[in-house]
Amino acid sequence: MRELKFDAVEVGDELGAITHVVDQETFWKYAVASFDYNPVHCNPDWVATAQPFGIPETVAHGMMTWSFMVTVATNWAYPSMLKITKLSSKFVRPVPAGTTMTCSGVVMEKHVISSGKNFVVVDLKAENQEGELLGLGQVEVVFPD
Amino acid sequence: MGSVDLEKFFETEKQKEFDTDFFKDAEDYEVWEEIDFETEDEIPGERAFEIKAEDMKYYAAGVLDDNPLLTDEEYAKSSPYGGLLPHPIFHTQIIFWCIGTKGRGNWIRTPGARNPGQYLEIYEPFRVGETIHIGMRPHDRWIKRGKYYLSYEINMYNQDETKKAKAIGTLILPKSREDIRTFIRGLRGLDD
Numbered sequence: 001m002r003e004l005k006f007d008a009v010e011v012g013d014e015l016g017a018i019t020h021v022v023d024q025e026t027f028w029k030y031a032v033a034s035f036d037y038n039p040v041h042c043n044p045d046w047v048a049t050a051q052p053f054g055i056p057e058t059v060a061h062g063m064m065t066w067s068f069m070v071t072v073a074t075n076w077a078y079p080s081m082l083k084i085t086k087l088s089s090k091f092v093r094p095v096p097a098g099t100t101m102t103c104s105g106v107v108m109e110k111h112v113i114s115s116g117k118n119f120v121v122v123d124l125k126a127e128n129q130e131g132e133l134l135g136l137g138q139v140e141v142v143f144p145d
Numbered sequence: 146m147g148s149v150d151l152e153k154f155f156e157t158e159k160q161k162e163f164d165t166d167f168f169k170d171a172e173d174y175e176v177w178e179e180i181d182f183e184t185e186d187e188i189p190g191e192r193a194f195e196i197k198a199e200d201m202k203y204y205a206a207g208v209l210d211d212n213p214l215l216t217d218e219e220y221a222k223s224s225p226y227g228g229l230l231p232h233p234i235f236h237t238q239i240i241f242w243c244i245g246t247k248g249r250g251n252w253i254r255t256p257g258a259r260n261p262g263q264y265l266e267i268y269e270p271f272r273v274g275e276t277i278h279i280g281m282r283p284h285d286r287w288i289k290r291g292k293y294y295l296s297y298e299i300n301m302y303n304q305d306e307t308k309k310a311k312a313i314g315t316l317i318l319p320k321s322r323e324d325i326r327t328f329i330r331g332l333r334g335l336d337d
Contacts, residue, residue: 033207033238034237035241036241037254038167040256052257067208
């Protein structure tokens with residue numbers, strides 16, 4: 001465990017990025033983990049003709065992409081006992097199998113309220129191997145000190 | 146056109162029990178154009194979710210997160226947290242479980258639904274041993290660029306009625322029951 005203090009955090013601080021290569025097995029395992037068995041993620045035969053995203057391939061769950069993005073924040077916050085309280089996401093591009101997804105975060109706002117209520121807003125994003133945006137997110141992280 | 150057999154991945158009790166076939170009963174799912182927005186009271190889910198360590202650990206594994214606070218019970222127990230932490234998006238597992246297949250909110254199982262983005266507030270992290278139940282109500286329904294959006298507010302409570310989290314769950318859905326039937330047949334049911 002480490003101890004990240006509110007006073008030491010600056011707007012513009014970058015959080016450690018993570019990278020995952022996702023494939024059909026990744027989608028299946030996430031379906032089992034989340035109970036979201038929508039065939040758009042799990043059934044390549046059906047997607048070949050139904051094409052909900054306009055492509056004949058399965059795509060990653062948005063909630064999995066969001067989870068990857070949020071892990072950037074938990075890796076930063078949890079070891080210092082910081083609380084993640086509000087989260088949002090927007091998914092802008094489907095993520096087919098074979099995508100190399102890199103998720104990153106940066107402190108965008110520092111809210112100086114009072115001890116125990118101070119918080120920062122972290123912007124998160126997910127990009128593919130071409131640098132194209134896949135998803136955006138925000139989390140509010142509250143400092144206990 | 147049924148679900149792919151994913152039993153080889155099952156590890157938890159709930160995974161073995163959950164109905165994975167989203168096509169079955171799909172013609173009876175709630176439909177965008179038929180949602181009742183007059184409801185004031187919270188609508189309960191079909192069932193509660195008793196949180197076991199295996200549930201949290203498998204969710205972390207499913208999102209390739211190896212943080213020991215999420216995956217290692219002994220490590221987490223010896224940390225200041227005193228026990229496993231859930232990944233913040235673990236609520237997804239709880240919501241799909243609690244909504245089930247027959248009751249209100251089952252539109253989240255609609256084949257071909259698309260996820261435009263989500264919102265979540267966490268008041269207290271879920272803990273192993275809690276039993277979570279949900280209360281939901283229609284939140285919004287709108288049309289944008291020819292697509293049909295539906296959102297529900299879903300509140301999550303523990304056995305002491307402590308509100309643990311609130312989600313605003315949103316999907317882009319087929320508009321009508323006939324559109325869902327089109328999708329079930331494997332034909333395109335949404336515009337790009």
